[in-house]
Amino acid sequence: MTDAATYAIGIDVGGTFIKAGLVSPEGEVVAKDESASEAGRGPEHMIVRMADAAGRLRNLAPNGSTIVGIGLGMPGTLSHRDGIVFMPPNLPGWKNVPVAALLRERTGIRVSLENDANCAAVAEFTCGAGRGRRHLVLLTLGTGVGGGIVLDGRLWRGADECAAEVGHTIVQVQGRRCGCGQLGCLEAYASASSTAARAEEAIKAGRASSLSNVMQAKGRVSSLDVVNAAGTGDMLANEIWTETCRYLAIACLNLHHTVNPELIVLAGGMCAAGRRLLNPVMDAVRDYGSRMINKPPTICLAELGNDAGFVGAGLTVFENTRA
Numbered sequence: 001m002t003d004a005a006t007y008a009i010g011i012d013v014g015g016t017f018i019k020a021g022l023v024s025p026e027g028e029v030v031a032k033d034e035s036a037s038e039a040g041r042g043p044e045h046m047i048v049r050m051a052d053a054a055g056r057l058r059n060l061a062p063n064g065s066t067i068v069g070i071g072l073g074m075p076g077t078l079s080h081r082d083g084i085v086f087m088p089p090n091l092p093g094w095k096n097v098p099v100a101a102l103l104r105e106r107t108g109i110r111v112s113l114e115n116d117a118n119c120a121a122v123a124e125f126t127c128g129a130g131r132g133r134r135h136l137v138l139l140t141l142g143t144g145v146g147g148g149i150v151l152d153g154r155l156w157r158g159a160d161e162c163a164a165e166v167g168h169t170i171v172q173v174q175g176r177r178c179g180c181g182q183l184g185c186l187e188a189y190a191s192a193s194s195t196a197a198r199a200e201e202a203i204k205a206g207r208a209s210s211l212s213n214v215m216q217a218k219g220r221v222s223s224l225d226v227v228n229a230a231g232t233g234d235m236l237a238n239e240i241w242t243e244t245c246r247y248l249a250i251a252c253l254n255l256h257h258t259v260n261p262e263l264i265v266l267a268g269g270m271c272a273a274g275r276r277l278l279n280p281v282m283d284a285v286r287d288y289g290s291r292m293i294n295k296p297p298t299i300c301l302a303e304l305g306n307d308a309g310f311v312g313a314g315l316t317v318f319e320n321t322r323a
Contacts, residue, residue: 005062005064005065005066006024006025006065006066006068007022007023007024007030007061007065007066007067007068007314008022008023008025008067008068008069008070008071008314008315008317008318009021009022009023009054009057009058009067009069009070009071009109009314010023010070010071010073010119010309010310010311010312010313010314010315010317011050011053011054011070011071011072011073011310011313012073012116012119012309012310012313013037013046013050013072013073013074013075013091013116014037014075014090014116014309015037015039015075015089015090015091016036016037016039017034017035017036017037018034018035018036018037018046018049018050018053019032019033019034019306019307019309019310020032020033020034020050020053020054020057020310021033021057021307021310021311021314022057022060022061022314023071023310023311023313023314023315025315025318026126026127027123027126027127027311027314027315028127029307029311030060030061030062031057031060031061032307032310033053033056033057035049035052035053036049037049039090039091039092040092042092042093043091043093043094043097043099046091047099047102047103047106048106050072050103051103051106051107054070054103054107054109055107058109067109068317068318069109069110069111069112069317070103070104070107070109070110070111070112070317071111071112071114071119071310071312071313071314071315071316071317072099072100072103072111072112072113072114072313073114073115073116073118073119073120073309073310073312073313074088074099074113074114074115074116075088075089075090075091075115075116075146076088076089076091076115077115077162078113078114078115078161079113079161080112080113080114080115080157080161081161082098082100083098083099083100083101083111083113084096084097084098084099084100084113085097085099085113089143089144089179090143099111099113100112100113112313112316112317114312114313114316115146115148115164116140116146116309116313117138117140117146117147117148117164118148118155118157118164118312118316119148119308119309119310119311119312119313119315119316120138120140120146120148120267120302120304120308120309120312121136121137121138121147121148121149121150121155121164121265121312122148122150122155122312122315122316123304123307123308123309123311123312123315124136124138124265124267124302124303124304124308124312125138125150125153126312126315127304127311128265128302128303128304128308129263129265129300129301129302129303130150130262130263130265133262133263134152134153134262135150135151135152135259135260135261135262135263136149136150136261136262136263136264136265137149137150137164137166137255137259137261137263137264137265138264138265138266138267138302139166139248139251139252139264139265139266139267139268140267140268141190141191141192141248141266141267141268141269141270141271142191142192142193142268142269142270143191143192143193144167144179144187144191144193145166145167145186145187145190145191146164146165146166146167146268147164147165147166147167148164149163149164149259149261151259151261155316166186166251166255167185167186167187167191168180168182168185168186168187169185169186169251169254170182170183170184170185170186171184171185171186171189171190171247171250171251171254172184172188172189172247175188175189176188176189176194186247186248186250186251189243189244189247190244190247190248190251191270192222192223192268192269192270193223194244195223195226195240195241195244195270196220196221196222196223196225196226198240198243199211199221199225199226199236199237199240200215200220200221202236202240203215203221203236207236208235208236209229209234209235209236209237210229210232210234210237211225211226211229211234211236211237214229223244223269223270223273224270224272224273225237226240226241226244227241227273227276227277230242230276231276241280242280245277245280245281245283245284246280246284246288248266248281248284249281249282249283249284249285249287249288250284250288252264252281252285252297252299253285253288253289253290253297255297256293256296256297257290257293261297262298263298263299263300264297264298264299264300265299265300265301265302266278266281266299266300266301266302267301267302267308268302271301271302274301277301278299278300278301281299282296282299285297285299
């Protein structure tokens with residue numbers, strides 16, 4: 001480490017858990033903390049929970065060390081500049097909340113607010129799959145599809161701080177309705193939830209599949225149920241999983257043509273499928289890719305797992321994505 005006495009507190013806020021860590025400028029995690037979000041109790045209660053997590057980590061900091069700030073990663077649209085969360089998904093009551101100022105009031109530590117997918121991109125760029133690169137795009141594949149872009153070593157937020165909403169790029173004209181209101185978004189085809197939803201819709205419509213047994217037993221189907229069934233030769237599951245991977249490939253090709261990153265990193269819960277996700281995406285990239293491309297995009301799986309959110313949040317405090 002270049003400065004063993006300097007740390008940031010990174011906090012990754014989700015609808016279920018608040019994950020936090022004490023992070024060095026190089027992304028080393030010195031201590032971790034995890035607690036229930038208790039999101040149903042509203043913003044004020046959750047901010048108390050965040051402050052409590054920060055306090056526990058501050059107490060775990062080595063003697064003589066300095067906490068330079070709190071990096072706070074949250075879902076949905078927000079303003080990094082103003083420290084305001086507008087209306088994050090799965091967090092009841094959160095609307096135009098000045099969370100950075102409120103958390104600073106409770107902790108006495110300056111707070112830097114960032115989109116959670118941006119945080120994951122910073123983490124993978126600095127100390128994960130993107131180590132040694134200059135240009136990276138990260139896609140998070142979970143309930144939705146998020147994105148983060150690092151260009152020439154710096155996080156790209158865009159003019160209105162809403163860059164990299166890759167999940168809401170349109171990949172199918174007049175396609176499925178997305179939760180954002182648009183038709184044909186990538187998120188409506190390539191997220192874990194949409195993959196599961198398409199399987200459930202097909203089963204309810206009378207399509208034969210081993211997934212009907214899963215649905216009867218659990219009351220629902222997950223994206224991993226779909227990929228597992230596809231691996232056994234289930235025709236419906238294979239059809240849906242292939243479609244998911246092909247839409248992801250279209251998104252990767254569009255990003256390659258638009259941003260031309262050195263690396264596209266796939267992250268999030270759906271990546272538990274491993275090579276069963278990566279291989280068909282790369283196959284589809286080769287099928288759909290233009291002959292004008294000198295080389296196809298390099299696509300890989302994220303390395304940091306569940307730590308990426310709070311590690312990246314901490315790293316934003318140090319502005320580690322600068323050249």
